[in-house]
Amino acid sequence: MTTxxxxxxxxxxxxxxxxxxxIDRRIADLEARLQGRRTFxxxxxxxxxxxxxxxxxxxxxxxxxxxxxxxxxKRTGGKK
Numbered sequence: 001m002t003t004x005x006x007x008x009x010x011x012x013x014x015x016x017x018x019x020x021x022x023i024d025r026r027i028a029d030l031e032a033r034l035q036g037r038r039t040f041x042x043x044x045x046x047x048x049x050x051x052x053x054x055x056x057x058x059x060x061x062x063x064x065x066x067x068x069x070x071x072x073x074k075r076t077g078g079k080k
Contacts, residue, residue, distance in 0.1 A: 001009075055063075
C-alpha cells in the first residue's frame with residue numbers, strides 16, 4: 001500500500017469515527033427522550049416556547065382605536 005493510499009484510508013477512517021460519535025450522541029438523546037428524560041442543548045433551550053405577553057385592556061383599546069383610524073384613512077384614500 002502506498003503512502004497516499006494509507007493517508008486516504010486514514011482520513012476516511014477519522015471521518016467515519018467522527019460521524020459515528022455524532023450518531024451515538026443522537027441515539028442517546030432519543031433514548032433519553034423515550035424514557036421520559038429531557039436533554040437540552042443550548043439550541044433546543046432557545047427554541048422552547050416563550051410565555052405569551054398579555055395586553056392590558058387599556059392597551060387593547062388604544063390599539064383598536066389606532067387601527068380603526070388607520071384603516072378608515074386607507075379606505076378614504078387619505079394621505080399624510
